[in-house]
């Protein structure tokens with residue numbers, strides 16, 4: 001018998017955003033203006049738990065829904081109780097509010113322990129099941145951190161399950177393919193990335209759910225170690241609206257015009273691909289600045305302005321050193337600045353001015369991802385960024401490389417910009433086993449204490465980073481699109497990493513910094529940072545680090561791995577991709593093939609075939625053609641998307657394309673808001689017409 005603890009979360013309904021949901025002044029989202037719903041992937045997790053119980057024909061297995069939130073989060077438990085859930089637990093307490101992922105995972109893990117002890121009578125034959133991420137946080141960090149706290153196996157990004165020989169086997173998404181795994185023992189944590197099993201409430205179920213008792217626990221009942229703002233390891237510095245898309249989003253009404261646009265834009269484009277909007281803007285450490293009160297590099301515009309006013313005031317008063325600022329001087333400053341500052345703010349700024357040393361020391365590290373002896377492109381992009389950060393901070397770039405038979409990769413990593421490669425070699429690390437990798441990487445970081453550690457926001461990185469950071473007591477920011485070195489002098493922090501990321505489904509941006517942590521950690525989106533041109537004359541050091549790893553460090557068993565094979569030239573200037581909207585393999589071959597050929601002939605360049613993950617999973621084309629977060633990130637001069645909806649995981653992979661053209665039959669397809677030109681229509685009608693128009 002197995003039981004299930006399903007983590008459910010109440011989130012704002014970001015699919016129903018209206019204009020009045022935004023603050024007109026700041027442009028940020030007012031959460032209370034949005035309806036609350038169950039996080040979509042959590043409802044799929046609930047269905048998944050029900051399906052597991054059904055597959056194993058286990059009538060005694062109980063499903064417990066657990067949520068942490070304000071009292072109104074009870075709604076999400078009533079929803080669950082009306083759909084297969086037997087018991088509901090609400091963890092609610094003011095003290096738990098304002099938590100980041102560490103201070104969310106920690107109390108939830110303690111609540112899981114309490115459920116196991118009190119409801120499951122300490123039997124450990126249960127699974128913790130949750131959606132892979134929530135739409136408001138989008139981090140995917142909480143479930144692996146719960147697993148880390150409880151010392152359990154974690155299988156993330158699961159899309160399917162089967163029951164064989166009395167065991168569950170889970171299919172999960174990995175970079176470049178999929179994998180079937182089983183856990184060696186229960187309990188275990190499973191996160192669901194996609195699951196289309198129906199989950200309906202009956203009238204009787206809804207009536208019963210409304211009458212059922214909900215178990216309520218507060219912070220004192222679970223006695224967690226990290227709760228609320230105080231237990232969090234990150235601090236939000238600023239929330240702001242996302243910049244307007246640089247894409248033109250022009251609706252083209254007829255195919256002939258589209259053909260003309262394709263030809264003219266292709267001819268007018270230069271060879272350069274994209275531009276790096278993530279540059280730090282040449283941060284300079286305070287000790288290198290010409291003046292001690294130069295605070296140009298503050299984290300927010302307001303802080304920069306305040307320090308400028310302070311600097312001007314000090315200069316006018318003839319104060320040229322922090323030691324000259326006594327109580328009398330402070331009063332003069334307050335008056336001379338026209339009472340611009342509050343007394344306390346001035347005190348903080350003056351204290352901040354005295355700081356000249358960076359708050360963190362050590363190297364800037366990248367944790368490398370690789371498969372079959374090939375380094376993941378995102379690792380090279382991160383090294384490019386790490387080089388820039390390390391140069392600003394006047395330190396070295398380190399790469400943590402765990403695996404087996406690693407030597408050939410070290411040269412490439414040094415050529416890409418690394419100074420020191422920390423190699424952890426062990427036969428068990430030949431495959432990515434999260435618990436074993438966590439042990440190896442965390443041990444190495446602990447020994448060498450880098451100040452910054454970057455992971456790629458791939459399925460592997462988004463799984464490993466939360467486990468490593470949690471184990472080492474560090475904050476972690478997920479899915480960053482910009483990384484910057486700045487000061488937060490008033491908070492006593494110099495040369496810190498500002499980590500900017502989209503949140504709430506991309507409707508807001510947040511800048512976050514790490515607090516109370518030995519290292520600053522972040523995952524960064526593939527395709528956003530820029531790889532440096534390899535320089536094989538660069539010299540670097542290979543440092544071997546030994547960690548004891550044995551079979552007992554492996555918590556899962558890999559049953560089968562499916563990865564793309566074959567040759568594809570994604571360096572081509574034109575890529576035509578087909579999505580699930582191509583319907584079948586014949587359509588894909590005929591339409592994508594014809595448009596590739598037509599564009600190649602007309603533009604005199606090579607055109608390569610690409611695909612969305614859904615098209616690959618439908619068997620329309622081999623996996624090696626998959627473009628996106630778990631496929632390949634591309635940056636052609638021209639990217640044409642046929643029957644592709646525009647899911648974030650696909651768009652991440654094409655962000656560096658110079659021109660994006662979309663053809664889709666749905667006038668509201670999300671890709672239309674993220675492309676340059678689009679035409680609404682059926683691919684079977686439009687593509688043949690377009691090929692013909694190109695040939696005229």
Ligand SMILES: Cc1cc2nc3c(=O)[nH]c(=O)nc-3n(C[C@H](O)[C@H](O)[C@H](O)COP(=O)(O)OP(=O)(O)OC[C@H]3O[C@@H](n4cnc5c(N)ncnc54)[C@H](O)[C@@H]3O)c2cc1C
Pocket residue numbers: 157173193194459578579580581582611612613614615626627628629630631632642643644645646647648649650653663664665666669681682683684
């Ligand atoms: C961890 C993780 C990683 C992922 N990695 C990737 C990745 O690397 N790459 C990727 O692509 N996805 C990835 N995905 C999946 C992603 O979330 C989407 O499910 C996927 O991109 C959808 O593919 P699609 O647009 O082809 O299909 P759908 O979203 O089903 O869209 C099909 C589109 O076709 C249109 N259409 C239908 N019929 C026609 C017609 N006759 N003519 C014109 N248009 C038509 C529809 O209007 C619709 O917009 C990942 C998901 C997860 C959870």
